[in-house]
Amino acid sequence: MALIVQKYGGTSVGSIERIKNVAQRVARFKAQGHQVVVVVSAMTGETNRLIGLAKEIQSHPDPREMDVLVSTGEQVTIALLSMALMEMGLKAKSYTGAQVRILTDAAHTKARILSIDEENLRRDLDGGHVVVVAGFQGVDEKGNITTLGRGGSDTTGVALAAALKADECQIYTDVDGVYTTDPRIVPEARKLKTITFEEMLEMASLGSKVLQIRAVEFAGKYKVKLRVLSSFEEEGEGTLITFEEDTMEQPIISGIAFNRDEAKVTVLGVPDRPGIAYAILGPVADANIDVDMIIQNVGADGTTTDFTFTVHRNEFTRAMGILKDVQSTIGAREVKGDDKTAKVSLVGVGMRSHSGIASNMFKTLAAEGINIQMISTSEIKISVVIDEKYLELAVRVLHKAFNLEQAA
Secondary structure (H helix, E strand, O other), rough: OOOEEEEEOOOOOOOOHHHHHHHHHHHHHHHHOOOOEEEEEOOHHHHHHHHHHHHHHHOOHHHHHHHHHHHHHHHHHHHHHHHHHHHHHOOEEEEOHHOOOEEEEOOOOOOEEEEEHHHHHHHHHOOOOEEEEEEEEEEOOOOEEEEOOOHHHHHHHHHHHHHHOOEEEEEEEEOOOOOOOOOOOOOOOOOOOOOEHHHHHHHHHHOOOOHHHHHHHHHHHHHHOEEEEEEEOOOOOEEEEOOOOOOOOOOOOEEEEEEEEEEEEEEEEOOOOOOOOHHHHHHHHHHHOOOOEEEEEEOOOOOEEEEEEEEEHHHHHHHOOOOHHHHHHHHHOEEEEEEEEEEEEEEHHHHHOOHHHHHHHHHHHHHOOOOOOEEEEEEEEEEEEEEHHHHOOOOOOHHOOOOOOOOO
């Protein structure tokens, strides 16, 4: 008998029929003798509907009241799923985040979990109940309802699995696992049986949409075994995200991640002196704009430098405006930008023990006439910034060059 936490997203519980399907899946696990905790999101579109209602009343809705409003979406789902389980003859009990006492800080709409009181959940599990918990929400020390922000239900599932010391946390989505890259771009993309947490963390941070990076970070911190499965397929083991590196079987590259939402900013001809990087990036950071890749080149005369960095495309216009405002202050000759760039990354723990990965990547792109504008590396990742129009071509040729369609 195992203790399993299952999380179902909005599409998985998007209708009464789908809620009944989830109940049937849960019932099968219960019949095998497992204890099951189910974490659910709001039904598809419900959170957006509630946000829309709020904005019809307040153009900038009050954060506290917004949390009170949007948390009701999950409350509907937990009650309906509990009813569906009861209709099948199972004992079930629903809990809001506040009823569990998922204690968070007071940062409304983007709260972080501080602790979980699992005592009531354990008692119900020991009593034979399926416990159904609302994802995405908690309560602060003053009793205010809080929500966890984007990916919050994934984080709730992982946090409950950590608190209960569950044998496994299963994330059910509309895909059946983690692939070597997006199958919509590369039809030959292969589903991975396993992937390490390091690799999944990189994939999530680099644009892979399968799991929210915050949930992966939480799982890594508390050593929670994660498995990604499809809620629409009955069979299949999905992808297990694990801590063990099987170096005998480990492929050099596990996957290719990409991000279309990159924009590049270049500050030309700034004095090459201590503190210039802060003079450029300080105002950008003060505006709460995240910077990704950074390159600094010393000019031919040795007294000036060119400074290039990337930001999310949504922040491009603001970043350009900020730098043009401080251009004369920092002594820059010119500020240029390009919001038609993309990032492609190779990810794999196997890179640690293999040389020549970067040169093969660069050779493959050069053969297709794809110019590399920026490069960033780590122990298990190589990222390049290229022109956006070459993104899909780059992903396809790299996938083939590293034989990712073949099982290790």
